[in-house]
Amino acid sequence: xxxARWLAQALVAEGVDTLFxxxxxxxxxxxxxxxxxxxxxxxxxxxxxxxAFAANGYARASGRVGVCVATSGPGASNLVTGxxxxxxxxxxxxxxxxxxPTTLMGTDAFQELDVFAMTLPMVxxxxxxxxxxxxxxxxxxxxxxxRSGRPGPxxxxxxxxxxxxxxxxxxxxxxxxxxxxxxPKDASLHEALALxxxxxxxxxxxxxxxxxxxxxxxxRTFVDATQIPTVLTLRGLGALPTKHPLNLxxxxxxxxxxxxxxxxxxxLLIVVxxxxxxxxxxxxxxxxxxxxxxHMDLDAAEIGKLRAxxxxxxxxxxxxxxxxxxxxxAHLHGRNGAARKAWRAQCQQRAQQHAARYDAxxxxxxxxxxxxxxxxxxxxxxxxxxxxxxxxxxxxxxxMDHPRKHLTSGALGAMGFGIPAAMGALMQNPSGQVICVSxxxxxxxxxxxxATLRRYDLPVKIVLLDNQALGMVRQWQExxxxxxxxxxxxxxxxxxxxxxxxxxxxxxHVERAEDVDAALQALLEATGPALLHVAxxxxxxxxxxxxxxxxxxxMMDDIEASPAVAIPSPPAHAPSPQEA
Amino acid sequence: MRYRLDLTLRHAEGAxxxxxxxxxxxxxxxxxxxxxxxxxxxxxxxxxxxxxxxxADNLHEQLAKLYDCLDVQVQPCS
Numbered sequence: 001x002x003x004a005r006w007l008a009q010a011l012v013a014e015g016v017d018t019l020f021x022x023x024x025x026x027x028x029x030x031x032x033x034x035x036x037x038x039x040x041x042x043x044x045x046x047x048x049x050x051x052a053f054a055a056n057g058y059a060r061a062s063g064r065v066g067v068c069v070a071t072s073g074p075g076a077s078n079l080v081t082g083x084x085x086x087x088x089x090x091x092x093x094x095x096x097x098x099x100x101p102t103t104l105m106g107t108d109a110f111q112e113l114d115v116f117a118m119t120l121p122m123v124x125x126x127x128x129x130x131x132x133x134x135x136x137x138x139x140x141x142x143x144x145x146x147r148s149g150r151p152g153p154x155x156x157x158x159x160x161x162x163x164x165x166x167x168x169x170x171x172x173x174x175x176x177x178x179x180x181x182x183x184p185k186d187a188s189l190h191e192a193l194a195l196x197x198x199x200x201x202x203x204x205x206x207x208x209x210x211x212x213x214x215x216x217x218x219x220r221t222f223v224d225a226t227q228i229p230t231v232l233t234l235r236g237l238g239a240l241p242t243k244h245p246l247n248l249x250x251x252x253x254x255x256x257x258x259x260x261x262x263x264x265x266x267x268l269l270i271v272v273x274x275x276x277x278x279x280x281x282x283x284x285x286x287x288x289x290x291x292x293x294x295h296m297d298l299d300a301a302e303i304g305k306l307r308a309x310x311x312x313x314x315x316x317x318x319x320x321x322x323x324x325x326x327x328x329x330a331h332l333h334g335r336n337g338a339a340r341k342a343w344r345a346q347c348q349q350r351a352q353q354h355a356a357r358y359d360a361x362x363x364x365x366x367x368x369x370x371x372x373x374x375x376x377x378x379x380x381x382x383x384x385x386x387x388x389x390x391x392x393x394x395x396x397x398x399x400m401d402h403p404r405k406h407l408t409s410g411a412l413g414a415m416g417f418g419i420p421a422a423m424g425a426l427m428q429n430p431s432g433q434v435i436c437v438s439x440x441x442x443x444x445x446x447x448x449x450x451a452t453l454r455r456y457d458l459p460v461k462i463v464l465l466d467n468q469a470l471g472m473v474r475q476w477q478e479x480x481x482x483x484x485x486x487x488x489x490x491x492x493x494x495x496x497x498x499x500x501x502x503x504x505x506x507x508x509h510v511e512r513a514e515d516v517d518a519a520l521q522a523l524l525e526a527t528g529p530a531l532l533h534v535a536x537x538x539x540x541x542x543x544x545x546x547x548x549x550x551x552x553x554x555m556m557d558d559i560e561a562s563p564a565v566a567i568p569s570p571p572a573h574a575p576s577p578q579e580a
Numbered sequence: 581m582r583y584r585l586d587l588t589l590r591h592a593e594g595a596x597x598x599x600x601x602x603x604x605x606x607x608x609x610x611x612x613x614x615x616x617x618x619x620x621x622x623x624x625x626x627x628x629x630x631x632x633x634x635x636a637d638n639l640h641e642q643l644a645k646l647y648d649c650l651d652v653q654v655q656p657c658s
Contacts, residue, residue: 120594120601125647128593145647301641 001170003132004029004163007096008037010139010173016067017041018058018427019096020051020420024071025111027098029163043427043456046448048075050420052082052095053446057421059091060407061382062428063214065146066091071098073111076157077118081414083153084122088411089235090212092151094142095123101161102130116157124152132165140176148179150299151212181213181298184315189323191311192270192294196324197331199268200339202228203291203347205251207280208235208410209273211403213298215317219272222321225329227340229347231259233274235410238400246344248351252280253546254392258351260544260552263288271295273317276306277411286551296320356397363512364537367465368397370516371437374463375399377520381433381461382407382425386418386442389471392542394437416445422460423452433461433524440466440493450503453529461523462505462531464496467538475541479556480548500531511535581656582611582631587643588651589624591617595648599626606642608632623650629657 007030011019020043023031034042045051048070055066066086070079076097086093100109116128125145127138142154196202204226210219219239223230223246230240231251240247249256251263260282263269269291274280281287284306295302295309296317303312313320332340360366367390375383375398383398384407385391391408400406407425409417422436443464453460470488477485500507506526510519510533523532544555585603589595596615603610608630615626632639640654 116594117597120597121605126594130593141647299645301638301645304635305638 001166001168002029002033002163003129003135003158003165003167004033005036006132006167006170006173007135007139007158007163008033008040010135011067012037012039013173014065014139014143014175016065018043019067019069020045020054020058020424021069022048022051022071022075024075024098026072026100026160027069027075027096027158027163029160030069030096030098030158043423043452045420046451047446048078049081049416050423050446050449050452052079052093053085053414053417053420054424054427055093056082056086056091056417057384057407057424058428059086059093059424060089060421061404061425063404064092064428065143066093066424067096068093069096071111072100072115073113076113076115080119080122081412081416083119083155085409085412085414085417086153087122087124089409090151090208091153092146093153094146095153095155097155097157098163099128099157099159102159103161105159115155119155122153123155126155126157128157129159129162132162132167132170135162135167136170136173139173144176144178149181181316182314184296184313184320184323188311188313189320192296192313193324193327195268195292195294195311196226196270196328197334198336200336201266201343202268202270202340203262203266204228204230204270204272205233205263205274206230206236206239206272207233207274208403209297209317210236210239213273213317215273215321216403218318218321218325222325222328225325225332227332227344228270229262229344231255231263233277233280234395234408236274236403237395238403238406241401242399245348248347250395252277252552253282254396254542254544255280255546255552256351256396257354257544257555258347260546260555261350262347263291264551264553266291269293271297272321273297275302281306282546282552283549286553360513363514365511365513365516365534367534367536367540368393369513370463370520370534372397372399373516374435374520378433378435378524381405381435382422384418384422384425384434384436385409386436386438387413387415388439388442389467389475389540389542390437390439390465392472393465396542415442418442419446419449419453419460419462422462423449423458426458426460436460436462438462438464439471440464440468440490440496441470443496447499450500450505450529454504457528459527460529461526462529463523464531464533465536466493466496466533467536467540468493469538471540472542474538478541479545496531496533500533506530507533509533509535581633581636582629582658583608583636583639584655584657585626585628585630585643586653587624587626587628587649589626590648590650591622591624592648595624596626598646598648599628599643602642602646603628603630603639606639607634608639
């Protein structure tokens with residue numbers, strides 16, 4: 001028994017059944033150990049970034065730890081974007097990297113790279129196993145840390161000689177329990193309750209922490225019992241079903257008018273597992289200017305980080321929400337009952353008034369209508385997005401009923417996430433339905449993973465919205481850079497249907513609105529992986545849009561459809577979509 | 581605004597880099613660092629002076645989250 005074989009058995013003991021990776025020189029002992037570990041299914045990707053995103057998607061969809069493996073040097077550096085994405089979106093992952101033998105570390109050896117140092121800012125923790133005796137503690141701690149509290153990625157760097165060292169003296173692996181989550185302090189609950197009882201125009205602002213904290217049911221019970229209008233962040237979508245009467249939609253840069261205006265007019269924000277991200281708040285100084293704040297979060301570092309909390313409630317969201325539900329519901333018909341009722345009606349009326357329309361004229365495919373329709377045809381599906389305009393259209397128009405069914409690179413905004421994340425989501429539930437929505441820019445960032453879909457016959461259904469441009473950048477150049485288009489033209493895209501077919505993937509094409517339904521049906525009925533190439537209008541934009549460094553009350557809308565809407569002048573310094 | 585940080589860290593690979601990196605990334609410039617391992621050998625005791633305009637409470641919380649950080653105290657200093 002060597003270190004690598006001990007490690008493989010330890011992964012099984014941790015409950016790992018699938019790992020995503022790519023072999024190479026310094027990780028070969030571990031790959032050799034896979035021969036004797038049939039309980040571990042290894043998925044051979046075609047680029048290490050695909051492995052990291054697939055493990056990421058596996059973890060997001062399942063709530064379990066995703067595991068990826070790569071060799072040292074370029075193998076490890078290719079994982080980095082997927083690790084960063086997991087850190088920023090709080091995704092539990094364990095990352096295993098090969099390393100040159102300990103005797104060569106620090107000598108600039110072949111494929112030596114200090115991945116431990118490279119990833120310090122983007123991991124929850126990391127280890128270098130310098131002795132085989134380090135493995136039991138490091139593996140146990142890696143999984144405990146990845147799972148505990150606010151989840152995140154943990155990296156273990158594995159020098160080749162450590163993998164090959166005799167490990168016969170090591171004990172069988174014993175997983176550590178997940179840390180108990182602290183209950184909220186009674187005093188903080190009393191403060192929160194006092195503020196909630198006084199509010200006349202309260203809004204619940206829910207985020208990704210709801211699903212991470214397994215608090216979905218408690219959240220829904222709280223909203224239903226208190227009848228408080230609710231807005232959701234990108235990562236909170238699905239915490240309330242899209243059709244829920246109190247769900248005003250997503251807030252922020254591409255949020256709904258009803259959500260953003262409710263927040264701007266609220267006298268109390270009840271923040272549940274959200275973090276005042278700049279994409280959600282717009283200009284922070286003008287965000288929810290009339291509101292006091294009750295901030296509930298597991299992570300104390302988020303409370304007061306960007307917006308002072310009048311009542312900060314740190315601890316288990318399930319307990320927090322459960323303890324507040326009945327006392328808060330008691331105020332439903334209290335002294336502010338009439339005001340609350342009027343406020344709720346105002347919010348709901350505005351949501352109806354500004355509901356998205358799907359009756360776009362003409363024969364061009366209207367992407368929002370297609371996405372809405374697809375989500376209705378496949379209500380049980382997990383949707384994994386790439387990054388760009390299509391990502392925002394999914395957020396705005398997909399009918400969602402669970403946050404773990406919406407996989408999106410929220411904080412990092414990493415193009416190339418979609419296909420591998422979908423692959424990972426399917427691996428955690430092979431009988432489930434997984435749809436990847438991508439764009440013509442994003443898809444080519446990890447197109448090689450079509451080969452992985454084919455190899456394992458993973459029936460991911462890909463909808464490729466092709467506007468022959470880097471659409472989100474094009475939109476910003478149109479609106480904030482005086483239409484000085486720079487390096488966004490993708491009109492020389494490959495023939496995506498032929499490309500998919502070259503990988504052995506069934507592929508379809510649609511370009512007329514009247515053919516969309518049949519195309520979607522055909523896509524969903526395909527037995528294996530399939531791609532639907534959808535030609536859409538190059539000039540299509542995502543609306544509404546809060547301009548950079550503006551208040552969320554200053555939403556721009558489609559200038560051609562709504563010429564009466566005042567468009568604020570662009571800021572003096574127009575930042576890029578990435579900078580804003 | 582200047583702050584003095586008193587930290588007890590695991591004597592683990594990367595612990596110092598994590599603390600310094602976290603302080604800098606969160607908006608605090610290190611001005612002075614002094615530390616030693618005590619005879620027990622498995623702890624770093626570190627004193628840092630940092631300068632920054634952001635809330636020191638948040639720096640405290642960010643440092644306290646680090647696995648290698650066993651204790652941290654943050655106090656204003658001149």
